[in-house]
Amino acid sequence: MQNNLLEGLKEHENKLLTIWSQILQESGAGDGAMEEEESKEFASLFLSALSKSENAQEFEKVHDLIVGIASSRGKRGFSPRENAEYLISFKQAASQILSELIKDPAQLYEANLKLNEILDNMTIMTFEAFMKGREDIISRQIDEISEISTPVIAVWDGIVALPIIGTLDSSRTQIVMENLLQQIVDTGSSIAILDISGVPAVDSLVAQHLIKTVSATRLMGAECIISGIRPEIAQTVVHLGIDLTGIITKASLASALQTAFDMLQLNVVKRKVIVG
Amino acid sequence: MERIPILKMGQFLLVTIQVDLYDQLAENLESDLINTISKHSSKGVLIDISAVSIIDSFMGRILGNIAVMSKIMDAQTVVVGMQPAVAITLVELGLSLNGVISALNVERGMELLRSKMHNSDNEEPEYDYDNE
Numbered sequence A: 001m002q003n004n005l006l007e008g009l010k011e012h013e014n015k016l017l018t019i020w021s022q023i024l025q026e027s028g029a030g031d032g033a034m035e036e037e038e039s040k041e042f043a044s045l046f047l048s049a050l051s052k053s054e055n056a057q058e059f060e061k062v063h064d065l066i067v068g069i070a071s072s073r074g075k076r077g078f079s080p081r082e083n084a085e086y087l088i089s090f091k092q093a094a095s096q097i098l099s100e101l102i103k104d105p106a107q108l109y110e111a112n113l114k115l116n117e118i119l120d121n122m123t124i125m126t127f128e129a130f131m132k133g134r135e136d137i138i139s140r141q142i143d144e145i146s147e148i149s150t151p152v153i154a155v156w157d158g159i160v161a162l163p164i165i166g167t168l169d170s171s172r173t174q175i176v177m178e179n180l181l182q183q184i185v186d187t188g189s190s191i192a193i194l195d196i197s198g199v200p201a202v203d204s205l206v207a208q209h210l211i212k213t214v215s216a217t218r219l220m221g222a223e224c225i226i227s228g229i230r231p232e233i234a235q236t237v238v239h240l241g242i243d244l245t246g247i248i249t250k251a252s253l254a255s256a257l258q259t260a261f262d263m264l265q266l267n268v269v270k271r272k273v274i275v276g
Numbered sequence B: 001m002e003r004i005p006i007l008k009m010g011q012f013l014l015v016t017i018q019v020d021l022y023d024q025l026a027e028n029l030e031s032d033l034i035n036t037i038s039k040h041s042s043k044g045v046l047i048d049i050s051a052v053s054i055i056d057s058f059m060g061r062i063l064g065n066i067a068v069m070s071k072i073m074d075a076q077t078v079v080v081g082m083q084p085a086v087a088i089t090l091v092e093l094g095l096s097l098n099g100v101i102s103a104l105n106v107e108r109g110m111e112l113l114r115s116k117m118h119n120s121d122n123e124e125p126e127y128d129y130d131n132e
Helices: A002-027 A033-051 A056-075 A080-101 A105-148 A170-187 A204-220 A231-239 A253-263 B023-040 B057-072 B084-092 B106-122
Strands: A153-156 A159-165 A191-198 A223-227 B006-009 B012-016 B044-048 B076-080 B101-103
Touching: A002 A033, A002 A080, A033 A056, A033 A080, A056 A080, A056 A105, A080 A105, A105 A170, A153 A253, A159 A170, A159 A253, A170 A191, A170 A204, A170 B084, A191 A204, A191 A253, A204 A223, A204 B084, A204 B101, A223 A253, B006 B023, B012 B023, B012 B106, B023 B057, B044 B057, B044 B106, B057 B076, B076 B106, B101 B106
Parallel strands: A159 A191, A191 A223, B012 B044, B044 B076, B076 B101
Antiparallel strands: A153 A159, B006 B012
């Protein structure tokens, strides 16, 4: 019954499109040719879905389309507000036509109510699509960061180094630990150097993560040296009352490497140049 | 009853755990091992857990117990070949097995035991990186 009321819209598709683009132009939310095509597709699909009554499948197509439009508009730099206005202006155009078609106030009210319900739902969907697009980007970036940010470097036969850059949180510690331990197994290294000169700040949580990593390395049968302790970090650690006495700490990677050489009973000597 | 074989290699005992340990098996291993140490008056125990993929807190405690018990009986315990996942689990459980000495593989573990023997025989201070 209500859909029949809305069905009248189908015959006025062109008029609807004209009014719609007009409103869009006025509000400044327009975007030229590309949008016109999208709008045309949307309007025709929407109206045909309307005429096929309450068929959920038909509306799913419209939903897919509007999600697609929303994310493509999002990529083109539209704000979610503009996306919503895009649909709201369609609603305005449609109700304008409805008020011309239907003379009975009660029926007009019914039809408008129905139209509102359908289109409001779609407006919410555009927001959701926008947010989902953003979240996808964020999660992809997180993956990428965690993947590129924990390289394990074999610096010598039996010595691996792992420079940590950026803040250490639990999930990152997990990745760092896994990578480091796996690398220790793969290379058969007995010493791991953890360089934290790229860690901006050490709080008690980060220190705890470091201690965990060191304990895990020891359990594997390798020794762990923490290097790159800056003066500020040393100060914070002491002020926080964190006990790092069981852990070998060095100020620089160079001195950590020297310690590692000592442990492996290696000696680095300068070659004597024989002149003449 | 299922038992884990304990092999005698000179002064040392070699235990390779090739099945996932359940509690009863671990307890048997503990008592068997201590008895064998006293029987042969062994100086070192090498436990290879490279095939163990799951360790719970109970197992961690048993390992720690074995180390402390053998220490009292004058035998050094070395645990070798711990899987990365196992190490992470133990640390997350808060068991860092402080009394247990670890080595990467059996070869290194044997070397370590020998160097320890050497140390205690000669009473010569030697820098040992696996000692805590």
